[in-house]
Amino acid sequence: MIKQLSLPALVLASALLAQPLAIHAAPATAAHPAQPKLVVVLVVDGLPNEQVLRYREQFGQGGLRRMLEQGASFNNAHQAHGITVTAIGHSAVLTGAYPYVHGIIGNNWIDPQTGKSVYCTEDTNYHYLNEETKPSDGTAPTRLKVDTLGDQLRYATGGQSKVVAVSGKDRGAILLAGKTGTAYMYMDKTGNFASSSYYMQQHPAWVQQYQAGKPQDRYYGKTWAPLLPAAAYAGDAPEELNQVKAGTHNRLPFSYYSESGNIDADYYNLLKTGPYLDQLTLDFARAAVEGENLGRNPAGVPDLLGVSLSAHDYVNHAFGPESKLSHDHLQRVDRMLAEFFNYLDKRVGMDNVLVVLTADHGFPNTPEFSRTQHIDAERIDGSAMMKALDKHLSDKFGGARLLGAWSLPNIHLDYQQIEKSGLKREEVETAAARFLLAQKGIVETYTRTQLESGAANTTRMATLMRRAWNREASGDLMVVTKPYWYFGTGSSGTSHGSPYAYDTNVPLLIMGKRWIKPGAYGQYAEVVDIAPTLAHLLRVRPPAGAEGRVLTESLQ
Template sequence: MPTAFRPRRLTMSTLSILLLAGAASFAPLAGAAAPAAAKPAGAATAAAAKPKLVVVMVIDGLPSEQVQRYRDQFGPGGLRRLLEQGASFSNAHQAHGVTVTAIGHTAVLSGAYPYRHGIIGNNWLDADGNSVYCTEDKRFTYIGEETDAHDGTSPANLRVDTLGDQLRYATGNRSKVLTVSGKDRGAILLAGKTGTAYMFMDKTGDFASSTYYMQQHPAWVERFQAGKPQDRYYAKSWKPLLAEAAYADDAPYPEATTKSPNRFPFTFYSESGKPDADYYGRLKTSPAVDELTLDFAQAAVEGEQLGSNPSGATDILGISLSGHDYVNHAYGPESRMSHDHLQQIDRRIATFFDFLDRRIGMDNVLVVLTADHGFSNTPEFSQSRHIDAQRIDPKPLLEGLDKALATRFGAAGLVRKSMLPEVYLDYAAIDKRGLARADVENAAARHLLAQPHIAQVFTRTQLEQGVAATSRLGLLMQRAWNRQMSGDLMVVPSAYSFFGSGTSGTTHGTPYNYDSSVPLLIMGKRWIRPGDVGQYTEVVDIAPTLAHILRVRAPAAAEGRVLVEALR
């Protein structure tokens, strides 16, 4: 059982220890620092053989509970293989307070929290109030593709290194680190500073890299693109994989909207009558984008000879499957569409493992599977279960805040901008009127806390002094807050509510368990002991654990621990 958390007041020195301890704040004390058991004869030989290939898989937007709920329906070779032949951590978490794609992917191989690695969201505001996308870099463009101003093209905003960077450093760049994803941020933030990222192009359905990594694609990528595998789905349909009875416990179909039809089969088409950007966009909210991603991963293994490195160095292949996130946003994790989508992913992962077995031999491969975040149920589903869940429209909330501060301090416009959960105050205007910053922050927090469905507000003063980290919720928000980049208020909605002005679908991004709890499965016959592990674990533990197995230095900002309970 995890050690109970006992809130206490923190000095700045205590806060530094707490933040640097990372997962140790909540990890069980029993066994965590126990001396290693004596190794049987011959174990040293097994330990000496490092993996030829490390495969790091991230299923975007996959709550841990879905893996457990549907595990009896999985086929034999995919997720079930990982569950039965690997270490399965049922209490693993993305342990920061803003659970979104960019932050979650960064945690996997950096082992760091946002306050250190600098990726504080998918988007944030700079000092001038301009929107910044997490992987944008106007110095670089996609290769052979249109590139918009805020497209993701490099890891320039990532302030730390990753496991892949350390591996390439240790092997004199002989190790290859290659990543692929349906989202640019999913690939780029796994690849780190020195790996190579490929991402799905919304307008063409191709996978492409950027000029940060190279000036021209290698021949194997050009061959893959020439085959146009993305066009094979045109006029075909996504249909349920299992018998009707298998979906009996799913929520009823949600109300349909123009953008989100709600019943199987889902047909892939475009208004133009041929494959185009409209059609390629439809592929993303389906198993097709994940199948294409794994097809590209297989081509990369062959084209780059991953796992067959002539130098004998270990290679890393990062795969981020984006479709589940799109499906859950549209329909909710309780839906039949989400349920079936995970089954489809499972079967395609099994095919990928079969390929690796033939190509490299799975005894030579170490596999890690996790997720960047979980998901909230749709508010309508939560309300049907008598939970007071709401979509909180940011516009009236922030307008009311600005008006309240104007009334209190006699000055309008003290709220500069917002990208919830972060609110940016206009400190220049506050200073000009001779107001105390802490007074304005506290007044803003009191007003917001008086609004429906707002659970907690942390101010810049609290976060700078470390007093927020006296509770678990506060510590998670503290980890998510970066002194130079983050807002002046961090606003936490009540459980099962979230910020959004839409009328359908759902999202993620809070510190609550349904958003933070993710699967963590590690399989590798020579290195990992199979079994279920209920001990509290964090995604930031992955990088130190892999560094230990690969016998390389852990990333500089990593704060996780080595998962010794899973090691042979």
């Protein structure tokens, strides 16, 4: 039964309804900061975080020190996969994904279908523009199975955001540019920066104008000399520890010339080892900022610039991260970055720019230096080890040749021959794994059966190696060396690629005062966290394969 209101009650209700409603708004909150006009992602190829910490007090005011003091620095940041090489590390930066998803399992690897070696960014459907192109040259991101942050940014803005990447290495540019950006890479036969027909059919006018100036020729006859006073290098390894092959130099000063006496391909190739390649890369990046009007997008949307500085990797390979050359080179990179930041401040305004700096991998010391520190360190002849494995399997299983191709740390078995011989795959895998574990310098092996079934143990090493293993592309066994051991021959230099901290621990610096809280952060972080963090700040969808987290502790 509905109760009828009395006349006084009706009058009161009518009066109340006639009054304006009092709306209680939610407490005011700070406005969401505007998106950056330009995101700059810097990758210093082959830079261990240890070097940033060790040489920090020698940096100038405007480069790495500026990022360390005005940005967020994560000292416990890692390339968190077990095969730490250039292509995989660059893929991680803007996909936020691991190799088991993004499909880039090395710089080169064996195609299980053909048994032949393939290069991470090769695609014979495309060619360099106005440059010689070999079948194995890197021209396209075809083998990258996922998208990148740049792809998501362009998708969200209807293609109006510009994404440009430049590097001394093709894979450094291509894997940062993603599927829909544009990559430019250094040509070591001509010294030009060029793109490929994947991206365009003809270079834009600004690139043609840049190439016409031949800036790469200005370093002929120049000398790379120490930047700092002699006392600054007192803690570096003695040059005599790293006796490089005849005809090359292992000390400063280091001159750039050609045996022919002319500017030629030998000179352009020599430029890759030392600071001038990185200077050329940053100069081209400046030209790209102006030519593409990056950071001043007329549509009012953010742009993205990826810059991979390749020379530090070449220097560390040749001389080791403990060397005077590596030490001096990083100081020069620091000064170059200071000039680049000053340029961006004048061109775009650093208040409008978000900068991220990281590395694709770290580096161990040379075995010669490690042994002076009483560390067990050696090089392993991978070819000899594979020859011995082939013989062992043949002897054990009645003469059948069961070893297929290999590209260490991945090893492929010949499953067709295994089945033809009436053998079980797991039996052969186990026999191979046990043999490899008995070899000098090998600490662990993982088989396809273990990796597919999840039976590999739960150590951190196992986690990193599982992430590095792609079911379709990787081998049937993966092998891990002891700490400070690596696959290589010769008697000088060093290499990387392991799951150990000296290879995984890289700098992760983020600077942008409108978005980032400055400070040194001790929280564990990964390079795959970069893409989700940038996606959050740009308010776009994370890339499809991204597994990292948003680094919320560093955000304003």
